[in-house]
């Protein structure tokens with residue numbers, strides 16, 4: 001089946017999905033994006049993703065490419081046209097195509113909007129059973145990591161370094177403290193309490209993080225929002241990450257050192273179960 005993608009209002013076979021070489025997303029990374037998971041043909045945490053999209057656009061003084069209703073239709077159509085039962089929808093908005101000047105283009109420029117699906121097995125991801133390995137690497141990103149921009153070179157380099165070292169994710173480190181993963185939020189567990197960095201301009205406010213905070217609260221699992229060091233992580237009872245496509249993912253090794261005996265621990269297993277219960281309901 002040929003994948004159907006969305007480009008500026010049109011549904012097209014993927015080989016026909018094209019944008020201008022003058023697009024500011026391409027030239028300046030002047031664009032924002034969202035990735036939403038789909039389980040059983042239904043979007044997960046979609047309202048939170050759209051809320052964050054609105055915030056990212058506002059922070060960059062970028063126009064909405066269309067109405068929220070139209071975005072809802074786009075997501076629903078992509079699921080339908082691609083018969084997507086499980087996977088993700090990636091969507092991106094850029095400031096549009098214009099002559100190359102650093103300052104915003106003068107006059108009316110139409111934002112670019114593209115979206116596509118990627119079928120993937122999310123619920124029965126085998127990594128969730130074994131747990132994954134992470135490495136630590138310096139956080140090379142800019143100062144507004146709260147905005148979900150497509151400027152992903154530092155995360156791409158970090159993820160590549162992780163893969164080359166036999167790990168699946170890199171935790172980025174600044175002044176000795178873990179900020180977050182290259183595409184996920186970072187957590188450790190000590191004495192039954194979950195510790196994760198507080199929200200600020202230094203990390204992305206994960207939609208999965210938000211859902212997890214709510215579920216943990218309902219379940220009586222304490223989450224402390226504060227910075228933690230690499231040393232603390234290495235001495236933790238458990239570690240895990242969250243993201244829209246990995247949900248709640250156990251970590252069993254950091255920089256080659258086993259965490260919690262090298263097995264996913266009870267707290268992360270419980271939290272993943274709670275998340276999946278709600279997402280598949």
Ligand code: PMP
Pocket residue numbers: 035180181182183184185203204205206207208209242243244245
């Ligand atoms: N931090 C970063 C840097 C990310 O790229 C992501 C994935 N978008 C996350 C955290 C997790 O966010 P979410 O749960 O909304 O996918």
